Amino acid sequence: MATHHGLDLGPDRDLDALPLRERKKIQTGSRIFRTAIGLFVERGFDQVSVAEIAAAAEVSKMTVFNYFPTKEDLVLGPVEQHLDEPARVVRDRAPGTSAVTALREHFLAALERRDPATGLNDDAVVLDVIRLIHATPSLALRATSAFDRRAQSLLADELRRQDPAHDELTARVAAAQLLAVRLTLIAGNHLRMLAGERAADALPGALDEARRAFAVVEHGLGTYCAGPARPGAGAA
Amino acid sequence: MATHHGLDLGPDRDLDALPLRERKKIQTGSRIFRTAIGLFVERGFDQVSVAEIAAAAEVSKMTVFNYFPTKEDLVLGPVEQHLDEPARVVRDRAPGTSAVTALREHFLAALERRDPATGLNDDAVVLDVIRLIHATPSLALRATSAFDRRAQSLLADELRRQDPAHDELTARVAAAQLLAVRLTLIAGNHLRMLAGERAADALPGALDEARRAFAVVEHGLGTYCAGPARPGAGAA
């Protein structure tokens, strides 16, 4: 997954052997991306116009749109490359493993390796992007919803495909729940990182949260919150 | 909830006794709304410019934005007035009732009375709006996500407030799940309506789906979809 966006910062890995044209293209894309993020971090997403980005990166406005379909993609492009992951994980899981288990284990493993997709990553650029998303309503909207809608449809299809004996409703509900819990965990991790916690320190807590959250999906809410605000009525 | 948007079509109910200025305002708002929906239905949301709506409603473009913050609000404004409902239902429920039960019963009751918020309503105008939302990506995005994000935060706060003994994680996960299942059911009902089914005929099926979906939230997915695509491995 070595995109030119540079979120996985291997700036110039194997591109020395490429034709000059391709190389230039990658450089230009990377320059636009870095320039844009820099300006966004400095003054805020909405306070920077595409024209400014173009000028700062020494290209024309049109060229910016040539590399990134929309202004938002300058920030969200890298993030949205993982949309098909949940569906893939379910598809490729070992026989006899439930969907919940497969997704839980995958998420726990991703946490261990500090995958940016889990939100548990304190790399400087990643943090910049997270901060931007949280500070900009339109970005936050797209980061959660588009994510969710598309991924949900893919996952529901996969669940339905795998087990045609089940009805469609259950597949849709299951997909919605599994992705909802995933998104909740990611949001929680984002908050830890934004609070300044180091990823390594936050790992144990994040793992614990993930296990408990998936357990809720697996065993249900039951009679959660059975009594409204009656003192001393707490229960598990 | 008698807004001037006119989704509940009482065009001129009790506004004869109002000061002239207010009356004119309501008339103008209603005229803009009806004109816009008409044009949208006729040619599609993206194919109608705000300038056209303004011209057709005999006002200036700026006036349209005065009544509706954005073009999307012309369609979604009425829909998004129910964002705090789930949190309210949980807050006002009878003692000893679990959150799941409260929301399930509320949703079932809303289905019975064909509340548009459940998606199970075949009124002409409501259907127009549903069709528009489904046919326009940007509207679909906002209808689901913004909806969800805001409502989710409210519900999580309410759950946390009611039972401080529980941890925040569970509250957030519970809110996410409860709203995810709600949204899934609404989407399902929308599909029935778009397929041309009559609301009255679809009611029994919708009730059944709602009961089963909430049961999943209550009791969990368990080992749902335990085996990947092994023929004859279906289980409940």
Added chain:
DNA sequence: CAGCAACTTTGGACCGGGTCAATTCTTCAT
């Protein structure tokens, strides 16, 4: 090395959504 073909880049014109300062009109107190 010349030159052709394919592809980028560019500038500019244009469109639609959304904002702002200023203008016009209704309302109301004197």
Added chain:
DNA sequence: ATGAAGAATTGACCCGGTCCAAAGTTGCTG
């Protein structure tokens, strides 16, 4: 009636995004 207060309204403007023809690069080929 009349003048001040304040709201509704407006036209001018900005920004994101698209389209087009023209100019510039690169890479291949004779």
